[in-house]
Amino acid sequence: MMPRMSQNNQHISDVLPAYLNGRLDAAGAERVRAHLETCADCRHELSAWEAVSGAARLASVSLPAPSPMLMNAVWAKIDAQDKATGQQKSMQRVMYHLWLVFTRQIPLIHKSIWVASILVNVLMCVLVFLSHASARHNLQGVEGVLSLFTTIAAATGVAFMYQAEHDAGYEIILSTPTSIRIVMICRMILVVGYNMALAAVTSAIIAITLGGTLWDFMHIWLGPMLLLASISLTVAVIFGSVVSVAVSLLLAVMQAIATSFEQAIPLIHVLRANLLQTTPTAFFIAFLLIVFAVYYAPRQPRLSNS
């Protein structure tokens, strides 16, 4: 460091601390020495800095040392952080594995399930367009048909999404270590989500065509679709796909059946009023049924265990 100093009697206060520390280069230090010889003010200034420096050093000498065990605490912190990082990484691996399982189900699910749902929804749209004029006066009828068809499409899809005799990929799944429960939840989300998306699009088209809000049409099928899909899954897991489809159809028809029958058969009234609507009860029962089906699923024979 080249100090600013005196060839012209300028004082050198600000370089004195650096001079004191021996942080000036040889030439700089020599100039300071030369200036100090001729300048009493700067000599006093240097003594003051020496006093300050001495005070700082003396105060530091009396300071305690850190605990001899301090490094143990450091290693404990480092190990704890390494462990936390490891857990975070394994969590990321689990999430990635789940994502892979989820996306790989798309090609494994029987193609007819995807196609059938599209056909049902296209049919619905065509029917509404063809009977445009009369449909406008008979919104209830349109809602009933929408609810019946979309619900049946979802329930049937669910019934066939997970059964050995209808699933070529089933054998492969059974021979992998991936949990059947995880596979089932992924497929349920995929099939029901797919059907809900399609039904929502159809509802939007109908709402635009006939007037009304999206929710006017969505609440007709949302609860029944989830409930019937969960019933369908449970029955399929226990009794097989065919029985499941039969039960779903029966329930869907009961949902759509004319009001006059409700007075004759109280069960239909109870079902229609409480369950086959978009109500919290319907969601709760659907949830319980899915939990049961997921719990029950691994009881089916697994190739990987045999």
Added chain:
Amino acid sequence: MSMGMYAQPAEAVDERQITRRIAAGDREALSELYARYQRALFNYLLQLTPDYGLAEEILQDTLVAVWKSAHRFEGRSSLQTWLIGIARRQAHNTLRRHQLPVADETEMAGLVATGPEPEACTLASVARDELAEAFQQLAPLHREALVLLFVHELSYQETATILEVPVGTVKSRICNARRALRAVLDAREEAGQ
């Protein structure tokens, strides 16, 4: 490299080598670094907080941070400057977390001393013990600058790097610290009379 009163000239440590070993996961290297710099770092931290336990906690966090970031040390500053810089940041984080006052950078501007102080000769005549006691009563901001400069024997530039301020601010800060020391001594003298 200067370590001031903590210098151990017999142990010539290759600064880049020791940080490379730490970056490679060599635990012994971190222990070596700790053995060499523990007093310097702990002394510095005790200027920022009088709480011995808290200073130890910050020192632990500093070493954990060194363990994690040793690969970033490129030798642009000396190892001691780098270590004290890390310790300072850890200290500020911890003090803020405990809602304790942090040595604040906002100080009175325009107090840069350019010439000799009128009290220059009297400060030199005060007894050493009395000076050391008065030093302990200074604000952390002032003690910090004086310790870096006179105890760790860092240059203005190195001190400025650690404090994250311009060199001119370091110069004015130590002049202010000296004035504050004088004021403490005057106050003690008055109280004693």
